[in-house]
Amino acid sequence: MHDGPASDAPALSATPEGADPDQRALTLDDAALPVVDLGPLVAGEPDGVAKVAAALGEAARSSGFFYVANHGVPQDLVEAVLAASQDFHGRARAFKMRWWSGFTTHHRGYVPFEENGADFPKKINFNEAWDMGFEAPADHPDHVAGWRMTGPNVWPDIPGWRETVSAYYEAVFALSLKMMDCLAWELGVDAEELRAKVTCPTSQLRLLRYVPNDMPATRDVVGIASHSDFECFTILLTGSAGLQVMNADDMWIEAPPIPGCFVVNIGDIFEAWSGGRYKSTQHRVVNIGRERFSCPLFFGLNYHEVVQPLEKFRTPEAMEKYPPFKAGDHLMRMTVPSFRYMDEAYRKGDMRLDFEVPDSNPFKREAKTPPPEGEAG
Ligand SMILES: O=C(O)CCC(=O)C(=O)O
Numbered sequence: 001m002h003d004g005p006a007s008d009a010p011a012l013s014a015t016p017e018g019a020d021p022d023q024r025a026l027t028l029d030d031a032a033l034p035v036v037d038l039g040p041l042v043a044g045e046p047d048g049v050a051k052v053a054a055a056l057g058e059a060a061r062s063s064g065f066f067y068v069a070n071h072g073v074p075q076d077l078v079e080a081v082l083a084a085s086q087d088f089h090g091r092a093r094a095f096k097m098r099w100w101s102g103f104t105t106h107h108r109g110y111v112p113f114e115e116n117g118a119d120f121p122k123k124i125n126f127n128e129a130w131d132m133g134f135e136a137p138a139d140h141p142d143h144v145a146g147w148r149m150t151g152p153n154v155w156p157d158i159p160g161w162r163e164t165v166s167a168y169y170e171a172v173f174a175l176s177l178k179m180m181d182c183l184a185w186e187l188g189v190d191a192e193e194l195r196a197k198v199t200c201p202t203s204q205l206r207l208l209r210y211v212p213n214d215m216p217a218t219r220d221v222v223g224i225a226s227h228s229d230f231e232c233f234t235i236l237l238t239g240s241a242g243l244q245v246m247n248a249d250d251m252w253i254e255a256p257p258i259p260g261c262f263v264v265n266i267g268d269i270f271e272a273w274s275g276g277r278y279k280s281t282q283h284r285v286v287n288i289g290r291e292r293f294s295c296p297l298f299f300g301l302n303y304h305e306v307v308q309p310l311e312k313f314r315t316p317e318a319m320e321k322y323p324p325f326k327a328g329d330h331l332m333r334m335t336v337p338s339f340r341y342m343d344e345a346y347r348k349g350d351m352r353l354d355f356e357v358p359d360s361n362p363f364k365r366e367a368k369t370p371p372p373e374g375e376a377g
């Protein structure tokens, strides 16, 4: 399924001129990601789950990245959410900052690009975002407690915007539940047991805009730095090229949009649940210097669910590699250093956490960089 690098020199990416060698990637022609047809699942065919499970499982076990076709989310809703993102991000900064995420303790609203990471401007992630999530009531104990990614969404003052973005969230969330059923089937675990863990999850939708700029593409100047996602899996809508993912051979390959498809990647939780059978894969967006829109929905669990290898995968080796963690704590420990306002709140003691914030994600894998042009083979 994965061709890996071609034996002759691989075609290098459309990454900008002068990009650092480690920002390059193989193109899709050289190393394609699988496309999984979700049609039978979405149509609710009696054996739909079983039919789709094998293909999803194979993709989840190899690189952990794949496209899904016939996903059932209407194309006009897909276009509407991209248009809503363009509408919001096209407005004046003074308007957008009215909903700065730093006004909340559950990370909702607008994230300007200079908020990305605690090292700005030594390291620049050229993206800004609108962040929303599963709608929880204001009296939810995790909202009252603060810093638990749980609570009511905030909405910009744009007529119809909330309705569009909520409808997209709900459609992709419903698709995620069906995909989780398939993955449970494929692993031979109880789908109901997994579904019980997503009744009020910390599942965020980000409306990302990559900011045009004239800076080079380097390890420190990126669209979004290399990372794995922290939840079960991510369903990603991309408007244009720029995403690079690590394939089964730990090489960076490009994942440009395929019309009508979403990109899906396995996240840290499914890797831990499956004792490493599924791969939570590194990915990044290089600094292409041009405007780019994308909308990832990170399908996560209720904050307090303890994640560890599921019972049938619970060997001593798996438990050593994947010690138990709370789903929400993992999200928080990865998120705190990602946003400057959170990092500051943590350092100043305004945010108190009863777990460590490590320097890097325990799920991190290093890529092999592509060989310099002409030297492959
Ligand atoms: O914009 C993209 O294509 C990827 C975004 C991403 O990886 C993320 O937000 O976690």
Ligand SMILES: [Fe+2]
Pocket (backbone or CB within 6 Å): 227, 228, 229, 234, 283, 296
């Ligand atoms: Fe990601």
